[in-house]
Amino acid sequence: MKIASQVVRMVLIAAIAVVVLPGLLSGLLSGVAVTRAAELAEVKPETREAEAKPDERPEEAERRQQLDLQIKQQAVQWEAQFKKLLHGDLELVRAVCGDLPRESRQAIVRAGEQAAKEASLRLAALQFQDQRRQQPVGGGLQAMIGDVLKKIVPPAAAPVTTPDAGKPTVDPLSFFSAALAESLKEHVGSEQAEKFSRQLAARSERRKAATAHEIVASLDAELCLTAAQREKIARSLLERWSDSMVMAVQGIYTNNGVRIFPGLPDECVRPHLTRTQRERFQRHASLDDPSLQRQFVMQTLNMLNAMQEPELDPWWAE
Amino acid sequence: MMQGTASIKPSGLAVYWRGGAGITRLVMLSLFLCGCPPLHGEDDTVVDATTRQKVGQGMQPQQIALDQQMNSMFFQGMGNPKLARQKFIDRLLLQVSAVDDVCGLTDQQRLKCETAARLDVARIMDDVDVVLRRYAGRTIDLNSPADQAEWNRFHRDATAVQAKQNGEGDATSLLERVITGVLDDTQRSVWERESELRRQYQWQSVVETGLTQLDLALGLTAEQHDAIMGMLMEQPLRMNGGMVWGQQSHIEPYICKYALSRLDRSRLDALVSKRQRKMLGDCIREGQATADWLKQRKLILE
Numbered sequence: 001m002k003i004a005s006q007v008v009r010m011v012l013i014a015a016i017a018v019v020v021l022p023g024l025l026s027g028l029l030s031g032v033a034v035t036r037a038a039e040l041a042e043v044k045p046e047t048r049e050a051e052a053k054p055d056e057r058p059e060e061a062e063r064r065q066q067l068d069l070q071i072k073q074q075a076v077q078w079e080a081q082f083k084k085l086l087h088g089d090l091e092l093v094r095a096v097c098g099d100l101p102r103e104s105r106q107a108i109v110r111a112g113e114q115a116a117k118e119a120s121l122r123l124a125a126l127q128f129q130d131q132r133r134q135q136p137v138g139g140g141l142q143a144m145i146g147d148v149l150k151k152i153v154p155p156a157a158a159p160v161t162t163p164d165a166g167k168p169t170v171d172p173l174s175f176f177s178a179a180l181a182e183s184l185k186e187h188v189g190s191e192q193a194e195k196f197s198r199q200l201a202a203r204s205e206r207r208k209a210a211t212a213h214e215i216v217a218s219l220d221a222e223l224c225l226t227a228a229q230r231e232k233i234a235r236s237l238l239e240r241w242s243d244s245m246v247m248a249v250q251g252i253y254t255n256n257g258v259r260i261f262p263g264l265p266d267e268c269v270r271p272h273l274t275r276t277q278r279e280r281f282q283r284h285a286s287l288d289d290p291s292l293q294r295q296f297v298m299q300t301l302n303m304l305n306a307m308q309e310p311e312l313d314p315w316w317a318e
Numbered sequence: 319m320m321q322g323t324a325s326i327k328p329s330g331l332a333v334y335w336r337g338g339a340g341i342t343r344l345v346m347l348s349l350f351l352c353g354c355p356p357l358h359g360e361d362d363t364v365v366d367a368t369t370r371q372k373v374g375q376g377m378q379p380q381q382i383a384l385d386q387q388m389n390s391m392f393f394q395g396m397g398n399p400k401l402a403r404q405k406f407i408d409r410l411l412l413q414v415s416a417v418d419d420v421c422g423l424t425d426q427q428r429l430k431c432e433t434a435a436r437l438d439v440a441r442i443m444d445d446v447d448v449v450l451r452r453y454a455g456r457t458i459d460l461n462s463p464a465d466q467a468e469w470n471r472f473h474r475d476a477t478a479v480q481a482k483q484n485g486e487g488d489a490t491s492l493l494e495r496v497i498t499g500v501l502d503d504t505q506r507s508v509w510e511r512e513s514e515l516r517r518q519y520q521w522q523s524v525v526e527t528g529l530t531q532l533d534l535a536l537g538l539t540a541e542q543h544d545a546i547m548g549m550l551m552e553q554p555l556r557m558n559g560g561m562v563w564g565q566q567s568h569i570e571p572y573i574c575k576y577a578l579s580r581l582d583r584s585r586l587d588a589l590v591s592k593r594q595r596k597m598l599g600d601c602i603r604e605g606q607a608t609a610d611w612l613k614q615r616k617l618i619l620e
Contacts, residue, residue, distance in 0.1 A: 084535060091537030091594060202540045203533055210526035214570070217523040220516065221484075221563040224409070224416040227515040252566055254394050258405065276415050280408065300534070303571070307535045308600065313593055 067128075074124035075117075081301040082116035082176060084309050089180055090316065092199055097184070097192045104187035105316045111183030119176040123297065126172070130291030173297050207300065212237040215248045215264065222259050223277045236268040243296035250295060255282060263292060380460035384453040384472055391480050392446050403443050406483060410435035410493060417497055420512045421505035434496035441492070445479045474614070481616035484560025521554040524562070528574020532601065536594045545589050549581050550574070556619040569617060575605030576612055 056064070090112060094100070100108070177200050185193035216234045219225060225233070237245060247263030254260065258280060261269075266283050273281055389395055393402040414431040417423060423431065453472055458465045482490065501509060525547055533543055555577055562569055578586070579602045587595050612618045 088533075088535050088537035091591065092539065093537075095537070095539050095542075095591070199539055203538075203543075206526070206533065206540075206543065207530050210523070210530050213519070213523040214527050217520055217559070218563040220519070221559050222409070224412040226416060226420055227512060227519070230519055249568075252394075252564070254396070256396075256401065259394075274415065274419060276412060280412065300530075303531045304535055306571070306604070307531070307597070310593075310597060 071121065071124045071128050074127060075120040078120035078123050078172075078301065079116055080309065081304050082120050083113070084304040084307055085176070085301070086112045086116050086180075087310055087312070089177070089200075090312075093180075093184065093196060094315075096195045096199055097188055100188055102318055105318065107187055108180075108183050109312065109316050112180050115176050115179035115183075118179070119172040122175060123172040123294075123301075126290075126294060127298075130294060171297055173300060208238065208241055211246055211249070211296075212241070215245065215261070218249055219261065219269065219281075223273065223280060225277075229272050232272040233269055236272070237264075240265060240268055242293070244289065244292040246296045246299055247292055250299065258282065382458045382460065382469070384456040384458060387472070388450055388453065388476060391476055392450070392483065399443070399446075403439060406439050406443070407436060410438060413493065414497075416512075417501075417509060421501060421508050423500075423505075427500045430496055430500050431493065434493040438492050441490075442479065442482045445482065449475050449479050477615050481558055481561055484558055484564055516559075517554065517556075520557060520559045520562070522551065524555075524557070524570045524573050525550045525577070527568065527570035528572075528577075531571050531574075532598070536590065536597050538590075538594075542589055542594075546578075546586070549585065550577055553577065553580060558616050558619060561615070561617050569612075572605070572608050573612060573618060575601050576609050576618070577605070578602050579605035579609070 090109065093108065177197070181193050181197045181200070184196055212234050215237060216225070216230050219233065220230060242263075242265075244263045245265075248261040252259060253262060260282050269281060270278060270283070389397045393399060394405075396402070411432060414423075414428065414435055417431065418428060452475065456468070456472075458469045458472070460466060460469065497509065498506065529538075529543060529547055529550075532538060532546070536542075538546070555573065557573065562573070578598075583602075586598065590598055613620055
């Protein structure tokens with residue numbers, strides 16, 4: 001029990017670190033986010049006033065405005081990453097759809113930029129919600145976050161679903177991809193949009209496979225697995241995939257000098273180990289906390305930290 | 319310009335990481351990879367006159383306590399050599415068990431391998447001790463050129479021992495030699511095949527993880543992805559897996575970019591569009607700029 005509680009504590013600390021650090025680092029390195037957040041704070045007082053409820057107490061209204069501002073500030077950082085993603089996706093659109101009609105190009109870019117903005121706000125709001133969920137706060141803050149989210153992010157016309165299983169999702173990456181595919185459908189037809197979606201789905205599968213193999217390589221470095229064990233564990237991870245598995249390679253956590261792998265379900269690993277290896281692999285349950293599920297999305301976007309945002313090819317504006 | 323913070327040549331830095339932000343990135347990357355120095359409280363460090371002067375001039379001291387670095391590098395931040403030694407023995411014995419599982423060792427073969435493992439641990443922990451004694455109690459200020467040189471020396475020494483601790487590719491490993499020596503021909507061929515599969519798996523994982531970044535940024539199609547992956551798989555790099563997967567930070571994309579820089583550029587260029595080529599070129603330049611650093615850190619063995 002003691003070990004379990006230590007692990008949970010470490011996971012939570014890690015989650016907070018992973019949530020806060022990328023933003024903090026990217027802010028420190030670029031200095032852009034702070035400036036833009038300040039601009040946001042300055043330029044839109046009328047918007048903030050419009051968001052206040054008429055029957056709201058002044059302190060509640062102030063809290064709501066602060067919350068709104070904080071989410072927008074956080075979103076500025078994510079938007080830069082989503083824009084880099086958009087550049088890649090527009091390239092993919094060109095590869096899949098070929099020569100698009102001129103009148104459609106600008107509309108697709110505009111839809112993509114709008115989707116990047118909304119996805120960033122969604123992610124920032126979810127992130128904010130996750131951070132607050134870990135703290136015992138009262139005063140209906142969770143409801144207020146939901147309320148603010150509804151105001152700053154218009155609801156999608158149709159529920160966003162995952163491309164593979166068609167399940168509804170709040171995942172901002174899926175939202176972004178679905179919005180771009182929807183725009184393609186509108187401007188170049190459903191056949192092309194489906195081709196694009198298939199490429200995105202294949203990319204998502206590649207990403208999951210890469211993460212599963214990375215987890216197994218990390219386990220291998222710790223447990224000296226055989227080739228047969230690596231294959232079985234990787235297959236098991238992919239069969240029972242959960243985005244929170246990415247926590248296993250989000251950093252290095254140790255317990256009494258032994259590396260532990262938070263987020264990695266025991267049943268995916270333990271049955272494939274020898275007795276000696278089992279002694280070194282500490283038991284874990286899968287982590288279904290939505291905030292940990294979000295780590296996968298954030299890690300995906302953070303991969304683009306090192307890349308510079310290229311200028312949009314003039315072809316799109318012709 | 320501050321030099322050599324991460325043992326990377328300034329000339330390499332100038333190519334890709336421009337200006338002060340670049341240096342900061344490298345220092346942060348370096349610190350992440352060898353364990354971030356914990357933040358100091360005011361009472362942790364004696365602030366000398368030079369430091370006060372620097373602060374007065376607006377220069378922030380960047381102090382790193384080497385004891386904490388060594389604790390992180392050698393003892394997983396636990397400050398417990400006994401535990402680290404036991405963990406080390408356990409890992410090598412797991413390796414012997416893996417040989418046993420795959421090749422079926424006799425009792426005598428197993429005993430020889432286990433003895434070699436224990437001797438390796440004793441020898442390498444002695445090396446750890448030498449480094450510990452050499453740098454005990456030192457604090458490095460990265461603003462000082464003399465300390466930067468000391469930081470580089472420290473890293474060279476500590477990384478060499480850390481790489482041995484992580485095993486793979488250690489030419490001095492007694493265990494490696496004993497395993498090869500005690501196996502009969504059939505066992506040796508089985509073990510060589512197993513070791514080759516491990517190297518392939520590790521390389522595939524590095525390539526896949528590294529390509530994920532390119533996949534997103536360049537907007538690769540599945541066909542482009544598979545073609546680039548195929549090229550990378552044809553030219554694997556030798557790595558120290560323990561070092562690569564024992565890092566706090568994801569190191570695979572850096573290794574993958576370096577591997578890209580070694581590929582036939584015309585073949586690569588033919589696979590991507592003109593616009594993707596430009597971004598791919600940036601990645602390749604980054605790979606070239608980090609090559610020396612990856613080698614010095616013993617992440618890749620060349």
